Amino acid sequence: MERIAKLIGGEHRLDHVCRTLREAARSTGAALHGAMHVTCSDESEHESCQVFARDYVRELLPRLRLMDCGAFRTANLGGRHEWGSVPLCENHFVTPELDRMPGAFKLIAVKVNSHVGVLTTPDGVRWGEMKRYGVDSIACGALSLLLGDSTLPEIERLRETFNFEGLDRVALLRDEAKIPPERRLLFAALVQARLQARRVILEIQDHVPLTPTLYLVLPCVTINRPDRDTEIVVGLYLADRRTPEGQVVYQGLGDDPTQFGTALKHGELRIEDAAMHRTREARDHRRLILEQIGEQHRRHAGRTPHHEKLAHVRQEVAERRHHERAASRLLLRTALMAIGEINPVLGALIVFGNGAAAIHHAARAHRLARHEAGAHEARVILDEVHDRVDELPPERVQALLEALTRETAASSKPDSPS
Ligand SMILES: [Zn+2]
Incomplete structure (x- = not known):
């Protein structure tokens, strides 16, 4: 797990993140692997999906049919965790072999991706923008609607999540005195990945798995670049549901965008906040x-x-x-x-x-x-x-x-x- 923890806050190649996650998953000794991937519907997220499928899913998961395998997938505007996904996904990856092996458990990796486009121009870096089929375009469009005044039902759902526990993160992101407008969509994507991963954890804490299960939940932000995409690892939840008591710990960035700082390290982006290196127990919201x-x-x-x-x-x-x-x-x-x-x-x-x-x-x-x-x-x-x-x-x-x-x-x- 230490190797994934080291990725937190940094910008990495997609395959590096997926392979590090794969090695961490293997090192747990799980007898069976399952996976879930939450992404935005935006077609620019196809690379993130392909790399996770190639470097994680295909290497670890059981065959669904003769030669293929797949993660349990959710794709919607902005990349929202949909309630009910955790129990369904957990149930899907229950196989008879596990029952025959005393003490065996399965591991389900949940990768939660939000995304942000970026363009480097002579005037500087422009977060939230990309060239799409040669045309200027916004990414993530759903998060851009969220920061605007859209009242679409799906955007209202995002807004409710961004207001979780009374912190109005949309207002903070809109406040130019608190967050420079050019970083607004980058920070919105960081908050989105973090908050959606928390929703996944709420369900994991609540759902009694059919067979003992260890979950790794990895919130990430894909950076849609003109060439190859990269991603920022926002944090890591380790949720142990192998025993009835269970335990969930988190290490990584928080959910308050005013606390994020940015730095360039060897030409790569780093995001930091004061609590990111501290491992803390996930709270029981009930x-x-x-x-x-x-x-x-x-x-x-x-x-x-x-x-x-x-x-x-x-x-x-x-x-x-x-x-x-x-x-x-x-x-x-x-x-x-x-x-x-x-x-x-x-x-x-x-x-x-x-x-x-x-x-x-x-x-x-x-x-x-x-x-x-x-x-x-x-x-x-x-x-x-x-x-x-x-x-x-x-x-x-x-x-x-x-x-x-x-x-x-x-x-x-x-x-x-x-
Ligand atoms: Zn999007």
Whole structure:
């Protein structure tokens, strides 16, 4: 892993990155290899895809048909991780051989590429520009739309990611006093790769793999040059899901574009920030949400008949009726409906924090915790959990009932409306 860590922040040939990743993957002793590649739809990313396929996938992955093999691939505007990809990809690379080898595990490499064009002119380096079929063109076009005022749904999704945990990175990137305009698209691409890799990690943390799995997640920025492309390695996540406890560590650049510095080393670009050499544990966003529940969230207005329903559920839980399988699901539905009327934001934070709401609600849960979203967004989460109560494992239903009744008991005396 040290050899990949050394690549972080630097600009390298595409084949050098893929071969270093391949050697790191081999050195883990994994019995089976899988791979996932996330890229922008832009045709200029074809070289990045080809090199990863040639120098990583073809060397390590099992044959899909007679002679060919392939990575699990996502290509969309900007190169967004699509929710659900991690469980699908992990399931695809489960083969019977692994079951027959005690202690064996598989390794899934996830390469997340954003991209940026560059032109060197007598007036200097122009990031975000390229010649496409002889015509001046923007790359990445999707990130350029993001920094403009596009309201396309896919661009809005990117914007939501760029605002994760309340840091408005689009505003920072647009602010000429903070980031020189000529580096705006380069820095946007760095942030994009980093944030999308974090979304991959959120899913990896949440998904229980079918067989023991070690993940290497490598966010990179392809630099679309007039001749051969190169890439900057943004960071490296090592996510160990070989045991139920699991551990995820990260080393590399952060996600705040105002912290990036650029330097030229032997004619090659280097990006740096203060934390890039420090290995840190990835945060558990469900736990973070639970830790943020405070008195302000517990406030609610007026006593309603729903309090009586919640009091009934609390009584049933106190008498341990929620351990009865059939009763517990009915109680949970009642509790979710009641809290959806009394205090939906608190309810949504509790169900997300306790693992009942899907991980793709992480950004929404953070907005609710920061009071930047209200009842409508909270009910999106609560309604989804309510509709899927039958799919929850019994122990999660019980834990959720205990959390809901405990948290609402602390605030059973309603405040006057404020
Ligand atoms: Zn693009």
